[in-house]
Amino acid sequence: MTQKFMTRPKVSAFGNDPLLVRSTFAQFPSGVAVLAVEAGGEKHALVASSFMVGVSLEPCLVAVAVQKSSETWEQIKNAASLGVSIFGKGQGHLTRKLAGKDRATRFEQVAIDVGEDGAVFIEDAALWLECSVHEVSEAGDHWMVLLEVTKLGVGENEPLIWHGAKFRELVNAQSIDVV
Template sequence: MPSASAASRERTKQLFASFPTGVAVLAAQDAQGRWAMPMSTFTVGISLDPPLVSAAFTRSSRTWPHLRSAARIGVSLLGEDQHAVLRRLGGADRAARWEGLEPIVLEGSALVLPGAAAWMLTSLEAVHPAGDHELALLRVLDHGLHAAPRPMIYHRSGLYGRGADLEGPASGS
């Protein structure tokens, strides 16, 4: 089947961005350093028994191979006040991503961010091909939920919290 045209891909991207979702950071460390991937393609509630969540990673990601090989992966569900953390961890300068950030190290070198609305300690359960992504099922081994702050929301390429615009849509969608 031929790949979608650029216009068709952009329309589909706008469709997917129209569904509000939380913002998660998956992180771990290995001998080569600390690795973090901010994402809005994280889904909770895949299964309660066993407790499973999912995350979709682009096949071209340079971070995913490090997370995939980690014994444990930390998941931080960002709070609405963690916009600067998201910007830093998603920045182009890989060497500067962790400057000024002191993650909490969990079992198996999983990393979680202090101040997150919630956190999870996970292990890789399964990986399935999913188009230009890989879909990872993660088993939740431990977790914590904080009463505050409220979660950061991604919607139409913008970041929101408490109904406020934290960083408006990146495109004219």
């Protein structure tokens, strides 16, 4: 068998250079989630690429790392129910909008659906989870948040991929056989 991609692994000390860390981590592909809640007549959104599923199946847990400086986290951390939407194809502009500096206008012209307990979902997303906060622990300058999934659903839109600080779309839905 011919090995096609034979480049030598290379690692070096990084002297805690935050730019180097960011640009290296940016090469890790992920989906982009938004945690959203309506409480006291106001809507709150926290966009996160650190979101991950499959932390535990029983109980059903997902995770997200939230910057300790996040003002939105302070507003949503005690919510009974949190909506999580994973952005789909064509929704890159919505992630920028929902993560925008002006928190009061984040939801302007964003199509949403609000659940009975205040969980907010983005229409046409790739998938949706309704969650409650299970556990929060310290992780350096972030909170490591475990969410328990109480409801879930899959949309028809394909997920948006965040890679190299850019949004990418899946262009070929065929799976690749690994031999």
